[in-house]
Each structure stands twice: as C-alpha cells, then as structure tokens.
Amino acid sequence: MTSARTPRPGTAPRPVPRRPDPTRLRFGLAAGGLAALSALITAIATPASTGAPVPAVSTPASAPASATTVVQRRPIQYVQLAPGQSAPPGAKVIDAKAPKPITIVTLVPAPAAQQPVVIRTTQSGKVIP
C-alpha cells in the first residue's frame, strides 16, 4: 500500500528545496587530500632526524668564536630483529634489551692557549716540553 499526499486544494505546491552545489566542496576536499598526501610522502621520504640538537658549546672569551660547531651523528651500527626476520649478511645483531649505542661526533672548541692550566693527560711515555 502506498500513500501519496495530494496538495490541498487552493494551496500552491511547495517548491522542491534545492540541494547545494557539491562542486565547490569536492574541490576543497580534493585540495586538502592532496596536501595531506604530500605531507605524508615528505615525512616518509625525508631522512630520519639526526637526534636531539646539542646546544652549541660556547668558547672561552679568548678562544676563536668560529670553533663552536657541535655536530651530532647517530649512525646505524646494529640490527635489531623483529620476530620472523633474519639478519642481512654481515650485520651485527644485538639484543633488544641492550642499551642503544650512540656515537656523537663533537667538534670540540679549541682551548685557549693562555689558559692558566694545567695538568696534562697524555699517552704514557710522552715527553712534555
């Protein structure tokens, strides 16, 4: 059984409400999607961060100001296997619970020659002038 309403006599039929034009919304969604995809690709393709930055070492007042660079490097030295994985040839495998090795390369500021130093630590047998 169907029921169909008929307009009352003497009343004008209601105008059918117009649906909004979706074209503008679709363009907006497409542009947003492209932006998100682009950001995702950038995040995947860019090399991983080299670790937290180390604050630059300030030099003594008498040291050259140019020798303040501190560079941090975190090379991949070891392979940690997930279940079911096998190590590539020549890789060194470590225990997952072992502390992660970190190698830091630091360009140490050259010490000022006129510092009122000092005791000197040397290799054995080194003759100090």
Added chain:
Amino acid sequence: MITPVACDPAVDAAAMSPVSVATTAMGGRLAIHLSAERDDLRALHDGRQILARIDRWAARLSRHLEGSELSALNDDPNWTVTIRPTLGAVLWAGLDAHDASEGFVDIALLDARLAAEGLIPAATWPATHRWSVRFGPGRGAFVQREPGIRFDLGGVAKGWLADRALDLLARWPGVAVDADGDLAVRCAAGQRWAIAVDDPRTDNASLAVLNLSTAAGTLPARWGIATSGTSVHRWGVRGSVRHHLIDPRTGNSAVTDVVQATVACGSALRAEALAKAAVIAGSSEGLALLERAGVAGAILLTDRDEILALPSTLALLDQTGEA
C-alpha cells in the same frame, strides 16, 4: 705550572697556590700537586713523602728493572709463586681492569707485546694464559699460573699508583697525582682543576680542556683521567708498523682507527683500562663500550682527524671562559 682555579666567588683564587713535587719513574713523570698555601711546609713534606713511597712501589712493579718483584715473578719457573702484597694488589687490580674493559685489558700478555716489538718470536694464538692471585692469611699473596705466563703491568700499575697516592693524601682536599699522564684528582669544594687533553699531532697542543669542579659546600669529588694511544710507543717490524696496545683477540697490535682515547671517570685505574679498551676496540665499538661503562666523559682522536666525544663530555668542557 699547576693552578687549581677558584670557581666559587667566595674563595680567593690568589690564596690557592699549589705545592708541586715531581720525579721520574715508570719511564715517565710522577708528580703530586697539592692545593695549599705556597709556603705550606706540611704540604711539601707530605708531597715528598708520598712521592718517595710511590716511587719505591713503582720500582717493584717495573718489568724493565732486573731486581724488581715483577721481574722476579716473570723469571720464576714455578706454577705457584709467593709475592709481596703490593704486587698482589696490583695483579688484583689487573683483574679489575680486565673486567671493567670487558676483556680488552689483559696484563698477562707480555710475550705478545715483546713479539709485537720483534724481540721474540710470535707465539701461536690464542695462547693459554690462565692465572689467579690470592692473598694468604698473613701479608703475603700467591700467584698461580700456567707455565710461560709473564706479566706486563704497564698502565694498570700507573693507574693503581695514582689512586693509591690520592688515598694516602687523604688529609688534603685538593690533590692531583700525575702518574705519567694518568691522573687521580680530588677536587675540594669550590675548586676547579683544568685538565688539558694532549693533542698527539702537535707539540704542546690540546684537544680540549676538561674542567673538574666541586660545588661549594659539598664533599670533595674524586676523579680519574687517563689517556692511551698508539702514537707514542710504535715501531716498525719487518716493514709493518706496530704499537704497544695488544688486542687480546689476536695477540697482535690492535688494528684500530683510534689514535688516542681519554676517559674521565671515578678512578685512574678504571679510566686507564677504559681508555686502552677504547683504542683497541676502535671508535664505534669503543664508544659503545664507554657508554655502557657510564664514564663521565671521553674524547677520542681517530686516524681521520675526527675528535669524537660522548655526550656527557660536554658538561666537562670549558664553557665558561672564566679560566
């Protein structure tokens, strides 16, 4: 010139003049620096007394002196040998160094060292070198070893002597003992000792200056700083360059990219063992080892002219410019 520097404004830097005494021992320098009034006769007396005592111990522990206790032990053909307590303590320290260095430091490799110098034929490797030391009920000690094992105490003895001298000078809150480059330092509250890390590439140059300090109002802090490397004791044998740091895995001079390593931690003995281990292990494995050991700082110089340091080292570098 040795200068402990005041890092506490309340301390008058001009009042802290060091008293230093020095001699030659163990093939190098042996020096004691006391933070005291320059004309403090007690400091001079104590410094000289301990220096003489350490010098006597060093003579007993040298393999280069025919009459030393170590030479007598190395020449003794018996399996079990009775030794005096000082030599026993240093052999014991050698076992500690072996453990601290994860096996890279082995004081029972004299023959491998001499073979590396080309003085004796190389032995087959791995050579057995099981040995032990134990202390008797009296003051003596006993060494048990397989035949042929001979000891080279080297840096272990220097580190042990530096730490021992620091113990003997317990009444002085500010002391630095220099055993041929291996240092034991006690830093009094409010003081700072500046330690230059030698640059082996240039005379009288430094890779860095480490600042050891103790905050005012706290107990004196104890430090050990030691440096080991391949650039001083090296020689050519049948066309190949060799050095004195023997890799116990091969019995030969270590093949390494580390020219020199300096370690800062709580004792000179431990610092010396870890510095040597870092050189033998190479930069990658060595830094990982030092990090596991939890050292206060470490600076490595590689054959690529890189200066490598653990992150903890930054806290010791001169960042104040107040010196």
